[in-house]
Amino acid sequence: MPFANYKVPQAALTRAQKEELIHRTTDLLVEYFSEAARPHTMVLIEEVPDGGYGRADVVFTVPEEYRASDD
Template sequence: MPLINVKVIEDVFSDEQKAEVIARLTDAMVAIEGEALRPVTWVVVQEVRSGEWGIGGKPLGTADVRALQGQPAPAVG
């Protein structure tokens, strides 16, 4: 019974994108282990609060990830 745990920074991926991640990761496991495991393949997408994820000793936030994706920061106010 495979369990795939995916952690992402909050407010970066839409619900539709997270659903696609779940579907594609399930398909990848089924391609490796066989169709019989599809019903028991678990994928958990956990959102980590902005700033509580660090890379290279520095916190990484939602705005940082959006900048990496080439997305503009949301308007404030």
């Protein structure tokens, strides 16, 4: 079973963007493994709270203007 796991900043993606990411990832994996993989493909999107991730000793938070809105 193909499995993809994305970790993204909390509130960075809208519900529609998450759905698109799931569909596009599934399509990508089907290209590699054949259509038979579609019903067994798992895509997990995990949202990491602000301050729960970083790079090179810099802790990240998502600026308000970059937060997704489901409006």
